[in-house]
Amino acid sequence: MAIAKKEAGTPQSVAVVGAGPVGALAALYMAQLGWRVSLYEARSDIRKEQVYHGRSINLALSTRGILALRGTKLNLDEEVLREAIPMRGRMIHDQHGRQSSQAYGVHGEASRWTYINSVDRGKLNCRLLDAAEKHPNIKLKFGHKVVHCQPDLGALVVETGTDDARETFTISHDFIIGADGAFSTIRRALMRCTRMDYQQAYIPHCYRELTIQARVDAEGNRSFAMDPYHLHIWPKMSYMMIALPNTDQSFTCTLFMPQEKFDAIRSQQQLVEFFQQEFPDAYELIGRESLCEEYFRNPLGSLISIKCKPYHYQDKMVIIGDAAHSMVPFYGQGMNAGMEDVMILQEMLLRYQNSLSDALDAYTALRHDDAVAICDLAMYNYVEMRAHVHSPVYRARKAIEGVLYRLMPSYVVPLYTMVSFTTIRYSEATRRSQRQGRWIYIASGVALAVTLGLAFAATTISLSHHHRRHRQQAPTSAA
Amino acid sequence: MAIAKKEAGTPQSVAVVGAGPVGALAALYMAQLGWRVSLYEARSDIRKEQVYHGRSINLALSTRGILALRGTKLNLDEEVLREAIPMRGRMIHDQHGRQSSQAYGVHGEASRWTYINSVDRGKLNCRLLDAAEKHPNIKLKFGHKVVHCQPDLGALVVETGTDDARETFTISHDFIIGADGAFSTIRRALMRCTRMDYQQAYIPHCYRELTIQARVDAEGNRSFAMDPYHLHIWPKMSYMMIALPNTDQSFTCTLFMPQEKFDAIRSQQQLVEFFQQEFPDAYELIGRESLCEEYFRNPLGSLISIKCKPYHYQDKMVIIGDAAHSMVPFYGQGMNAGMEDVMILQEMLLRYQNSLSDALDAYTALRHDDAVAICDLAMYNYVEMRAHVHSPVYRARKAIEGVLYRLMPSYVVPLYTMVSFTTIRYSEATRRSQRQGRWIYIASGVALAVTLGLAFAATTISLSHHHRRHRQQAPTSAA
Structure with a gap:
């Protein structure tokens, strides 16, 4: 496989900052492209930690995440799904404890692509780190906290050791990938060297x-x-x-x-x-x-939503995952979107093999609209999940969409399906859903008009019938 | 004058960070309220610097700024206006160098309140620093760069000296006011201790x-x-x-x-x-x-627009001026809004004398909507100034508003007048302008309908007249 910017056979070095699921996955993809990868993580190796009792943060893994895992060709998707629990729909609990099920998929059958999967974030992370550790191109650096970054030099200032004996050193790489989460150090550095549009709420x-x-x-x-x-x-x-x-x-x-x-x-x-x-x-x-x-x-x-642009600086660095787009958790897409980032970054690196800078330009240009779209959808679901699920209008639209999807699956696809069970771009999913919404309202209007028309016709016929009878009777009574 | 939180006669100490026009004005107001003020400025004393030749950054001082200067009761408004040049309107230059004047005020006469004033930012700053220096409660600390801030301790980490001999020390104050501009250090500290909504573009x-x-x-x-x-x-x-x-x-x-x-x-x-x-x-x-x-x-x-919320943390610190709301320069309100912040902060300190924390809560609650409104107006003017000034629809609305303002000045006030020549809250000015806009469109619609109606009536009359004549003639011609 060809490598962006790789010259004369010497593999370039890349630092991936943050060894969460997105960072670990990025390390694997970059290693497979032939880069020498250093994966920096401030915390110690989670695989060696005690499992905390009574708490396990779980995530909803869906199509985009699964395909990104599959893209490693290391069977990671199968491994992870073996430890996952499929969730086929929402179970709504009311005030009295009564439950009603709302399926996610609209087809009768349950396939891997019509349910979301409850996975343990820690376990998923461990699987990815195991795979990364086995790869000869990847060096794992736990307990290495990146405290500062000089993009022009590709330099990271890294802190190691415990409070008693802390050491700081500077190390350079050809390229830096920031996957260091919502409060990203790499993003802060990017903010200083680009004219960044940034929004947090x-x-x-x-x-x-x-x-x-x-x-x-x-x-x-x-x-x-x-x-x-x-x-x-x-x-x-x-x-x-x-x-x-x-x-x-x-x-x-x-x-x-x-x-x-x-x-x-x-x-x-x-x-x-x-x-x-x-x-x-x-x-x-x-x-x-x-x-x-x-x-x-x-x-x-706390729950924060972060949008920013650009995601990169020249051919020096790029941010992915929560570092680039933190969203509220109500669409279950945060990690899926982060993993999809990795796939799309790879796509751009392969498309612009001769210029890393062009590849990153294209990455920001392509990915920003989608990141904004999913952040907005997540915020919208924040209202939908706690309020709309009970509303008859909401459920009617869902039902009509479901019927239309079954009748003409290439024309009408419910939004949730596009987001969770396909790789349609998030921004395209939003636009299609808006268009579909308009058609559904128009169709409802037509249906309503026809119904009223028929009702009116029926009433008129019955009235005129009555009238006729009345007229027929009138002479009689007058007589 | 009473002082918020002043107890047992001991004046509280406040650090004002940034000795630009807004910071210097804030120092004066706080000193007059009885606080001991330390005014920190990273740069050296501008009054001792060589005037740079060929360049003078000038600002448009209008009503809010003038009143804030007057509020010091030190005759600063008169002093500053003596060195200012009144600008009564916009002079539009076209492609061929032809000029046309558009007055800012709508009254015929020119009063101080119907023109904006071109002032030299440096000179204005010097006047304020001169006044601050004379006040016994204010200590000016030039060449003191605040590099870090620990809000809970009221502690500032300050760097002094030149590159050869740099010194860093920590100093505590009861209260910190950040007037340190768009790239504020105090705001960064505030961001860490509050759940701040923040937006930069x-x-x-x-x-x-x-x-x-x-x-x-x-x-x-x-x-x-x-x-x-x-x-x-x-x-x-x-x-x-x-x-x-x-x-x-x-x-x-x-x-x-x-x-x-x-x-x-x-x-x-x-x-x-x-x-x-x-x-x-x-x-x-x-x-x-x-x-x-x-x-x-x-x-x-570069031109950046920044909005954020909240502006304060407990009773420890508050940000004002560009630190709290940077706007693009197209409404000429940046410094005026910053100076108005100082007046409103004083108002809140006097209203909630027993609790600085309540005063700051009220300050954020009151000021945020207005700051957002003026940032948005400035962004809107960014389009208006380079594009709309030529447009006939824009000029028609301006003209109609001008006429209505003269006819019923308490009902219709042009937006520019409300923003630049009154102290109507920025958010209220925006709302009123939107309402006025709707009425002007409705009135235009009525005018149009009446005109069309009259035209139709006229045509009908003339047609029926013609028709009558025609009818009268018809028999004749048939005859």
């Missing part, structure tokens, strides 16, 4: 994680306390809770509420009353003791 | 300054080369040039163009041809030699 909602433990029967057999093949939602208009299944038969619940609402719950008494009132079924499953312990122990997380 | 246009020198006659008398009582504009749709008068009878021109357009002009030949073609009158006045020298010597400036 916190939403009023924060989140806190809780756990529904597995059921254990008398013989010690574990089972799920709710249907595991759904993403569970308790929509409450101004706040909501969701739950995703884990492979140990537990569920991780995430409660999203405005910070003041969290702050207002100060005592166990208040907490229990709130849950008994609002989430009676979840309260039973979580249990009073566990609820009180986790609620007051687990940290409160 | 560069516009494609950059700018470069040029000079039209004073005319000097045979006896050595200096005079202005153009009408000095106007802001001169050469609107070119996709780019433009403006010129403001200086007290030395010169004009400072600012050329605004997309960066690529600047980059495309590489030789003196290209530059001269471009000016001869596009700005023939300005070309004559600047002169070939001076044009070529300044164009290739003067730096290219």
Whole structure:
């Protein structure tokens, strides 16, 4: 495979900053393109850490992420999906604990491409790091914190060691890929050397994680306390809770509420009353003791949305994943979009083999619209998930779209399907959905007009019939 | 005058970071409220520097800025206006050098409140620093660069000295005011301790300054080369040039163009041809030699727009002026808005005397909408100044508004008047203008309908008259 900018057989060196799922995947792709890769991670190797109990952050892996894993040709997609739990739809819980299922796919059959997959972020990360470690072109550098970056020199200032014995050194690479998350150091450096458009916004909602433990029967057999093949939602208009299944038969619940609402719950008494009132079924499953312990122990997380442009500087550096586009978690696309970034970056490197700078220009130009589109969709879903799922108009549109998709699948594809189960560009998905929405409204208008027309005709006929009868009768009565 | 948080007679200490016009004014206001003020400025004392030749950055001082100066009760407004040149309107230059004047005010008479004032930023700054130096509560600290800030401790990390002998120390204050401009260090610290919404955008246009020198006659008398009582504009749709008068009878021109357009002009030949073609009158006045020298010597400036929220952290710090809201320069309100910030901050400190934290909460709540409104208006004017000034629809609306303002001045006030010549809140000015716009369109619609109705009636009458005559004639002709 040809390598962008590789000259005279000497492989170029690239630093990938951040060894989360997106950074680790980028390291693999770059190594396969022939680059010498150094993968820097501030934290220690998560594979050697104790698994934290009672908490597992899970993610919804869908088509874009799966295809990006598959692109490594290392069977990573199969490995990861073996440890994943498919979620075929949303399970909506109402005030009284009643549940109703809304399928994600619209086809009757369930294929890998019509469900999303609950995966453990940690496990996924470990699989990727294992693969990276095996690759001869990749050097893993844990406990290496990049504190500063000089883009023109391709230089990273790296801090290692513990607080007692901290060491700082500077190291140069031909190219730097920043996959260092929402509070990216590489993005900060990029901001200084480009005229960057940048936008960050916190939403009023924060989140806190809780756990529904597995059921254990008398013989010690574990089972799920709710249907595991759904993403569970308790929509409450101004706040909501969701739950995703884990492979140990537990569920991780995430409660999203405005910070003041969290702050207002100060005592166990208040907490229990709130849950008994609002989430009676979840309260039973979580249990009073566990609820009180986790609620007051687990940290409160903030939710930020970040958009920026450009993503690169000359042929020196590029940012991908959350470093380039952080989104609120309500479309389940954050990691999928980050992994798709890696595929698209590879595509551009292969398309512009003679100029890394052209490849990166093309990357920013192509990817920015899509990143903005998915950030906006995620923000829109922030409202949809806690409010619209109950609305009859919303459900009617979903139903009509579902029917139309089945009738003419190449013309009408529901937005959720385009985003989660295809690789249609996010920006194109948004545009198509808007067009479809207009047609659905027009079609509804026509349907309404025809219905009213028929009703009117029927009434007229019946009236004129009545009138005729009346007229026929009139002479009689006059007579 | 009472002081927020001042207890038991001990004046609290406040650090004002940045000794530009807004920072110096804030120091004066805080000192007058009884605070002990340290005014930190990274650069040396501008009053002791050589005046740079051939360049003077001038600003348009209008009502909000004048009132903020007057609020010091130190006669600063009179002093500054004595060195200012009133600009009563825009002078539009067309392709052929023809000029047409558009007054800012709509009344016939010129009062201080119906013109904007061209002032030298440096001189204004000096007047404010002179006043600050005289105040016993203010300590000026030039050459003190604040490099870091720990809000919870009220601590500033300050760097002094030259490159040879640099010294760094930490100093604490009860309260910190950041007036350190668009690339504010204090804002960066605020961003770390609050959940800040932040937005920055560069516009494609950059700018470069040029000079039209004073005319000097045979006896050595200096005079202005153009009408000095106007802001001169050469609107070119996709780019433009403006010129403001200086007290030395010169004009400072600012050329605004997309960066690529600047980059495309590489030789003196290209530059001269471009000016001869596009700005023939300005070309004559600047002169070939001076044009070529300044164009290739003067730096290219970028234009950034910044909005953020909140402006404060607890009772520890607040940001004002460009640090809180940088705007593109097309409404001439940047410094005026910054100075108005100081007045409003004082108002809040006096209103919530017992709680600095409440005062700052109220400040952010009140000021944010207005800052966003003026940033948006400035961006809108970026289009208006280079494109709309020529448009007949734009001029018609201006004319209608002018007439209505004269007829019912308490109902219809042109937007430019509200922004530049009143202290109506920026956000309120925007809303009122939108309302007025709707009414003007409705009124135009009514006028149009009445006109058409009359025309129709006239035609009908004339037709029926014709018809009657025709009918009267018909028998005759048939006869």
